[in-house]
Amino acid sequence: MSAAEATPARDQTTSSAIGSWLLTLTRVVLGGIFLFAAYGKLRNPHAFAGSVGAFKLLHESILIEVGLLFIWHEIVCGLLLVLGLWARAAALVTGAMVLAFIIAMITALARGLDIECGCFGNLLKSGVGWGSILRTSVFLLMALAVILWGPGRLSLTSAGKR
Amino acid sequence: MRFNLHIVLLQAAVIVLVSVAAGALHRSLVPDLPTVELLPEHPEVAAGRPPAGAARPDASVTDPVAAEETGEGHAEGTVIGIIGPARAFELFESGEAQFVDARNPPDFDEGHIPSAINLPFSAFGAGYPEQLDYLGTDLITVVYCEGGECESSKLVAQQLLMAFPELELKIIGEGYPGWVDAGHPTEGEGTP
Numbered sequence: 181m182s183a184a185e186a187t188p189a190r191d192q193t194t195s196s197a198i199g200s201w202l203l204t205l206t207r208v209v210l211g212g213i214f215l216f217a218a219y220g221k222l223r224n225p226h227a228f229a230g231s232v233g234a235f236k237l238l239h240e241s242i243l244i245e246v247g248l249l250f251i252w253h254e255i256v257c258g259l260l261l262v263l264g265l266w267a268r269a270a271a272l273v274t275g276a277m278v279l280a281f282i283i284a285m286i287t288a289l290a291r292g293l294d295i296e297c298g299c300f301g302n303l304l305k306s307g308v309g310w311g312s313i314l315r316t317s318v319f320l321l322m323a324l325a326v327i328l329w330g331p332g333r334l335s336l337t338s339a340g341k342r
Numbered sequence: 343m344r345f346n347l348h349i350v351l352l353q354a355a356v357i358v359l360v361s362v363a364a365g366a367l368h369r370s371l372v373p374d375l376p377t378v379e380l381l382p383e384h385p386e387v388a389a390g391r392p393p394a395g396a397a398r399p400d401a402s403v404t405d406p407v408a409a410e411e412t413g414e415g416h417a418e419g420t421v422i423g424i425i426g427p428a429r430a431f432e433l434f435e436s437g438e439a440q441f442v443d444a445r446n447p448p449d450f451d452e453g454h455i456p457s458a459i460n461l462p463f464s465a466f467g468a469g470y471p472e473q474l475d476y477l478g479t480d481l482i483t484v485v486y487c488e489g490g491e492c493e494s495s496k497l498v499a500q501q502l503l504m505a506f507p508e509l510e511l512k513i514i515g516e517g518y519p520g521w522v523d524a525g526h527p528t529e530g531e532g533t534p
Binding site: 224225226227230231233234244245248249251252253255256257260266268269270272273296298327330 | 345350351352353354356357358360361362364365366368369372374375446463464466493497500501504
């Protein structure tokens with residue numbers, strides 16, 4: 181192989197390595213964010229249930245159950261994403277959850293509701309607005325990246341294949 | 343970008359099932375919020391003439407007159423009286439009551455009932471808000487928010503009852519706007 185042929189191949193390998201590490205970063209950050217969000221809500225699930233209720237989309241009697249479902253999805257998906265185990269599936273569930281939340285926020289804005297998003301419990305307070313929709317959309321893109329291109333490096337899935 | 347979609351979907355289903363199971367188990371460990379019954383205490387409200395801007399009646403609000411006529415159930419859980427600004431002002435002047443402002447801090451800073459404690463619902467997200475240390479459990483606690491359709495008062499009242507089951511609670515149905523419209527005193531940055 182000549183030097184001219186080897187250079188593009190090396191460039192491709194380098195960019196592929198950078199891409200893998202970017203995916204790793206994306207996956208771990210996304211998982212970390214979800215674990216952080218769950219921790220903020222776990223301290224008082226009823227308070228989070230109240231935040232869910234503020235969207236006025238669900239009946240009052242099921243708010244705590246729905247709230248706990250969200251919290252535990254965040255914990256399980258967050259852990260799997262950080263560990264890189266079943267990362268694509270975890271990102272898929274995360275993406276679905278995030279998409280549902282974006283739709284809920286848009287409908288809240290459309291109905292003129294001035295409410296807290298409750299995204300991180302009491303740890304990071306922010307109201308529902310275009311800022312929170314944009315932030316959540318970034319999480320959706322991060323989840324999509326993991327679904328499409330996989331967990332990147334340092335994942336338990338790839339470790340298991342060796 | 344090559345991956346087996348069937349396996350990913352199967353794994354996603356397992357993740358959902360595990361999360362649902364964990365959530366259900368957790369639910370069995372979390373105590374229920376105290377059940378509260380909102381009963382209009384103000385004569386005008388009880389007579390079926392809610393003041394303008396009063397909280398929208400919902401399924402948990404019982405009209406005591408109608409309930410007596412139909413023989414329908416007694417109040418379940420803790421009764422919280424919905425009062426108007428006039429009754430709230432009576433309590434304010436008597437010194438028998440403390441006021442809890444359930445609105446967000448910026449609204450509270452703009453103006454609130456004098457000496458009210460700002461305790462928005464979101465403050466309970468951390469578990470035990472430090473504002474609870476300033477509550478006197480021997481006083482009537484009057485909670486208010488934005489009035490109209492605001493549910494913050496009820497949510498805060500439920501959280502207060504979790505912390506202090508014996509607390510005597512009342513809610514200003516018309517909220518802070520009703521208090522201001524009635525010309526009662528306020529304090530805060532927006533107060534002249």
